[in-house]
Amino acid sequence: MQTRPIEITPRELETLRVRFQPLIGLCIDWFSIPSPALPGFEPSQMAVIVNTILDAALPQIEMLATNPENLERLKEIGLRKAPRLIGEREGYPDYMHTSGYRVELKGLFVDNAELGLKRPPTKREPSARLKDNVTVTVVDPAKDTLMVVAVQPQIIEKAICRPVVVDVEVFSMIECIRARDQRLLATGRWLGGTIPQVVKKTSRSKFLAGEVLTDADYEKDTNFGKLKRIPYPPLQAFMRKHGAI
Numbered sequence: 001m002q003t004r005p006i007e008i009t010p011r012e013l014e015t016l017r018v019r020f021q022p023l024i025g026l027c028i029d030w031f032s033i034p035s036p037a038l039p040g041f042e043p044s045q046m047a048v049i050v051n052t053i054l055d056a057a058l059p060q061i062e063m064l065a066t067n068p069e070n071l072e073r074l075k076e077i078g079l080r081k082a083p084r085l086i087g088e089r090e091g092y093p094d095y096m097h098t099s100g101y102r103v104e105l106k107g108l109f110v111d112n113a114e115l116g117l118k119r120p121p122t123k124r125e126p127s128a129r130l131k132d133n134v135t136v137t138v139v140d141p142a143k144d145t146l147m148v149v150a151v152q153p154q155i156i157e158k159a160i161c162r163p164v165v166v167d168v169e170v171f172s173m174i175e176c177i178r179a180r181d182q183r184l185l186a187t188g189r190w191l192g193g194t195i196p197q198v199v200k201k202t203s204r205s206k207f208l209a210g211e212v213l214t215d216a217d218y219e220k221d222t223n224f225g226k227l228k229r230i231p232y233p234p235l236q237a238f239m240r241k242h243g244a245i
């Protein structure tokens with residue numbers, strides 16, 4: 001009889017969550033914008049910059065310490081960049097933890113209504129996603145986690161805006177991937193097992209009527225894996241907590 005693979009437990013996730021708590025309140029001073037320049041930035045533009053810097057900074061987290069006390073706290077984070085093949089940009093996972101767990105990082109930009117950013121008429125959806133290269137075959141259910149770091153731009157001193165980590169949450173990666181894929185299969189399919197596709201808007205009536213669909217009725221899911229669209233309740237709750245839903 002085939003047994004279910006061992007999976008990471010809520011207790012293990014809580015242990016990691018505690019290890020990452022020193023990140024909260026951390027000011028990332030590698031990026032700063034004078035207040036008068038803020039109207040030139042849309043929240044989505046700032047989000048791209050902040051998340052890119054966050055990804056680069058975390059493996060060198062001790063360098064972000066602003067004083068000796070912060071340095072000692074940040075040394076306990078325990079993250080290091082995971083091995084990569086030469087030229088491989090979209091490898092998985094992002095980090096290895098000193099405890100042996102693997103960590104995929106996603107940044108969640110939290111808008112700050114007090115800042116005079118250039119806001120578009122309609123709010124743009126966060127772009128962070130679990131891409132189609134992260135499948136159940138590459139995820140280690142017992143070791144893999146998704147860490148979402150919520151970062152908000154704040155005026156720190158002398159009218160200078162810098163990103164500040166306001167929250168951190170850790171999720172079971174296998175649970176997130178299952179929820180992501182179940183959502184796809186409810187209204188779409190995997191083409192060749194690798195390309196996520198959804199039913200075209202023009203073919204929705206055929207789909208709802210239970211008619212047989214052809215390849216022409218499907219198109220690539222350009223929103224596949226976006227965190228906001230993954231129906232995993234703990235992840236949804238975290239996104240909702242920070243205004244992404």
